[in-house]
Amino acid sequence: MAQTDEHDDIEGETTRAGYVALVGYPNAGKSSLMNRLVDQKLSIVTPLAQTTRERVLGIDTRDGVQMVFVDTPGLVEPRYLLHKAMLHAATEVIADADVVLLLIDAAAQHGVPEFSPDVLELLERARQLIVVSNKTDQARPAQLARVREWAGERFPRARVFELSALTGEGTEALRAEIAGRLPESPYLFPEDEVSSQPVRFFVAELIRESAFELFEKEVPYSVAVKVDEFREQATPLYIRATIYVERPTQKAILIGSGGAAIRQLGRSAREKIEDFVGAPVYLDLWVKVLPRWRKDALSLQRFGFSIPNPEQRK
Template sequence: MTDETNLISSLSDLPRIPNAPPGFKSGFVGIIGRPNVGKSTLMNQLVGQKIAITSPVAQTTRNRLRGILTTEKAQIIFVDTPGIHKPHHELGKVIVQNAQNAINSVDLVLLVVDSTVPAGGGDRFIIDLLEKTKNPIILGLNKSDQQSSNSEAINESYLALAKPYDWPILQFSALNGSGIEALQEKLIEQLELGPYYYPPDLVTDQPERFIMGELIREQILLQTRQEVPHSVAVVIESVEETPNLTRVFAAINVERDSQKGIIIGKNGSMLKEIGTAARTAIQKLIAGEVYLKLFVKVEPKWRQSRSRLSEFGYRLEE
């Protein structure tokens, strides 16, 4: 069989993108906000499947991640961006620049805030950035299920920020799903008529290896403390697939020997715990049995090195 025949055969196996019916809407929605306001949890809730990692640690998201929601009326491509914050190293600069770039590369911006705390300087900084975009903006008050008795005063602090711009405002909980249906309808209402950009059954455009690496990093975020979570980069070195088993080999890169010791743990206990939980998550992702082998490597000051950042998958995006 020739290379050309192989190419034609492989293309025929790809899911087909149908023609959109009359009145169909589509577009890209950027989910913007400070770190730890629930952006990744929200995207997972909107698309109905876990594709973005979540943890109590701020700045969990490092790359722009696309989630895809397709309904009878519309196809929404959500761009989950890293939390916008003051960067302290090259990795932070790349993360924040990518989030800022996303504001102007989407059709609609969803500004997500944490409605359990009053509006602060970080929110005002983001609003200053949004003043420069011509895209429509929706303000989303997340964590409505966790609000306390002073919720009215907190909500008013955000309403005051949004009032000069006449932004639509919705309240919801990304955690339990309340208010999500109304949010989805408002997003569709704001989009223009458009085509399918992706096959209807696709929920993300990220390669499987990327999601595998993120699921491993999520367990490190959940199970380690102190400085370790922010100093970790996970690289999937190889994936070997057989009919009954998928073997995944991944390197966990840290900056110092002390961090390596924390991740490995006494007699390898922490690494085993991380691996067991990550393997379970990856098995759900691929719907099959997984053998996961983790290695821990020390790469001094990798967050300060543009070449290392590129090797580990952190690049400036257009």
């Protein structure tokens, strides 16, 4: 990729740049680690599994190195078409990344996850693989040893880093390791960019995060958000967004008695968006029913998901 000379070196030193994929099971801490590494909240984080549905890019540029982190959905066996799209998004990144960080939840009670043969093969063929044993602040010594043993058997050439994305312990050592592994290259993005994705994308994600925080069971998993209008010149900034759910009962739960629930959701999301954009926001939320959208290829493509086999519907 041709670049202008202004990014070719800093004070006579050659720059490094490349893509760093964060992959692993749901709740392994991928989003928390990316937010930690870019020093900014870009990926939404909740205690519930499978919160991340799409790839999220975070760019960190410092000391002559530009790391383009790609947070990905969890590597799970798909149960329906949305899961297939999420798995497709995650596995595509493994093949293209300069460095792959495989995150393992060391504190998980169920032990080290077993990945499918296809995923294991992709990980084994990755250009450079680092196994990240996360949650050292919660894991017992025996659990950490278990991850080291597993990594040594599965990926004998991969280095293992133990850290806590929550507290930050060990993350700077990982950053230094990544920097040394990236290829010499001009910067891939301007130095002041923190992501290549539009603000609309992050607005929709923050609304969805609030839904995960405020509602229980199946409701947040059935939520999709589309930003319909974004008036940057308005004061306050005007955003109109539609929250889609699959059933009328879910719509009733989101709206609540007398609209109480949707007002609470709006307040929560608005505060997050204002913090993200650094300006006052008027958030206009609507709720609509789109039956079976998680299992319908056309609906998923409407929300921006890439379907590996658009004709396959379950």
